[in-house]
Amino acid sequence: DAGVIQSPRHEVTEMGQEVTLRCKPISGHDYLFWYRQTMMRGLELLIYFNNNVPIDDSGMPEDRFSAKMPNASFSTLKIQPSEPRDSAVYFCASKTSGIHEQYFGPGTRLTVT
């Protein structure tokens, strides 16, 4: 298996622009997690899905952030409009029911200027 796939790996955008991050979980995994990593705040859970349904979005910072999972093999995290404080590395992770281990993708480094 190729593991969790994220795209793009790097994104540089200007403040106010819309940003869409993409994730393909490991095939057969029914949980998908979106995290944000910064030096100040560490690794924060933004939202997670089970069987494509959002279960907990309490970590989503504000209405500018939205996430969707239209099918078992694809999820997006959208920021609109983006702000410089959104600059971070965003990770997607997946896992299967009954197993605690989460498998992380390589991350998307977002820079908002």
Added chain:
Amino acid sequence: QQQVKQSPQSLIVQKGGISIINCAYENTAFDYFPWYQQFPGKGPALLIAIRPDVSEKKEGRFTISFNKSAKQFSLHIMDSQPGDSATYFCAASISWRDDKIIFGKGTRLHILP
């Protein structure tokens, strides 16, 4: 009460020495305590995990020590090697209730050659 506090933020150890990273938690409902290892430019990956019914778990040079009464746990890396240089995250979850993991802020470990 949902936090996991990790220390130190950064650590420098000589090759062959023992690296020790400490974590503390408040929520006694936590019942699963994993450690994740992250190399630069990569996503975190599960290193080792423990449940509170045991006081120690060892896998090769990596050992988790768990003190349930003090609500503390630690990672010991014996005979530290330059290849161990990475960021280490402790974490906790209430595995019977939900599937999200609360991460500490991470420790950047550097092993001097």
